[in-house]
Amino acid sequence: MSEPILYLRNANVYQKNFLVLSHVNMNLEKGEFYYLIGKTGSGKSSLLKILYGDIPLLEGQGKVVDIDLVSLKDSEISTLRRKLGIVFQDFQLLTDRSVEKNLLFVLKATGWKDKYAINERIEEVLQSVGMATKKHKMPHELSGGEQQRVAIARALLNHPALILADEPTGNLDPETSNEIMLLLKGIAQQNHCTILMATHDYSMIKNFPAKTIKCENGKIYHGDSNDLFI
Numbered sequence: 001m002s003e004p005i006l007y008l009r010n011a012n013v014y015q016k017n018f019l020v021l022s023h024v025n026m027n028l029e030k031g032e033f034y035y036l037i038g039k040t041g042s043g044k045s046s047l048l049k050i051l052y053g054d055i056p057l058l059e060g061q062g063k064v065v066d067i068d069l070v071s072l073k074d075s076e077i078s079t080l081r082r083k084l085g086i087v088f089q090d091f092q093l094l095t096d097r098s099v100e101k102n103l104l105f106v107l108k109a110t111g112w113k114d115k116y117a118i119n120e121r122i123e124e125v126l127q128s129v130g131m132a133t134k135k136h137k138m139p140h141e142l143s144g145g146e147q148q149r150v151a152i153a154r155a156l157l158n159h160p161a162l163i164l165a166d167e168p169t170g171n172l173d174p175e176t177s178n179e180i181m182l183l184l185k186g187i188a189q190q191n192h193c194t195i196l197m198a199t200h201d202y203s204m205i206k207n208f209p210a211k212t213i214k215c216e217n218g219k220i221y222h223g224d225s226n227d228l229f230i
């Protein structure tokens, strides 16, 4: 079996002094799609935050895209995030600049200098999410689904091997949610990239089956979305 793209061993996930999840063990394989499910407050966002370095891993072991979470220093968090794509429910685009400038901002912040390469990468990611014709639009001129497409394009800029998505369809209607799911699944396949997506949306899980990681009563359980509908 190939090396997992991320693993946690006996990891305890805390929010301040509160133990949210204990003895978390997980291995995510390259190119696979996983749902992270569980009731509100069960720890999905906290688990994702451990993985992108927003909460420190104080107990247990873990590695994400070859970066050790236990020894992660503040100065290495930007390196970790550069290797990941992160997508949020509320898109988190910079509202004062165009789609193109949102992407440019990330490329510059992550060390891209060559103007030609920058323009080419912006074109590529916008093409891959079907937004190439909207690069001069401001975020408020886009629908929620379009804004999420731009956020996904932004997540793809640095060719991440892993995308962490926290309720990416939570603010979208069912039809637009399906479009975003198709897009994410296509990205996982084409780029051989792993996606871990937190969601509450069981109808979507039913439409797009995948492996599941469930947070419940302070623990996680591995399964398959088909198990949820027996």
Ligand SMILES: Nc1ncnc2c1ncn2[C@@H]1O[C@H](COP(=O)(O)OP(=O)(O)OP(=O)(O)O)[C@@H](O)[C@H]1O
Pocket (backbone or CB within 6 Å): 015, 016, 018, 020, 038, 039, 040, 041, 042, 043, 044, 045, 046, 047, 215
């Ligand atoms: N900043 C914080 N400080 C203290 N406790 C927190 C903080 N953020 C979350 N918690 C607590 O940690 C637990 C897990 O919250 P978390 O946001 O990870 O759940 P979730 O499964 O993502 O929920 P939702 O589906 O509502 O987003 C909850 O009991 C919550 O109250």
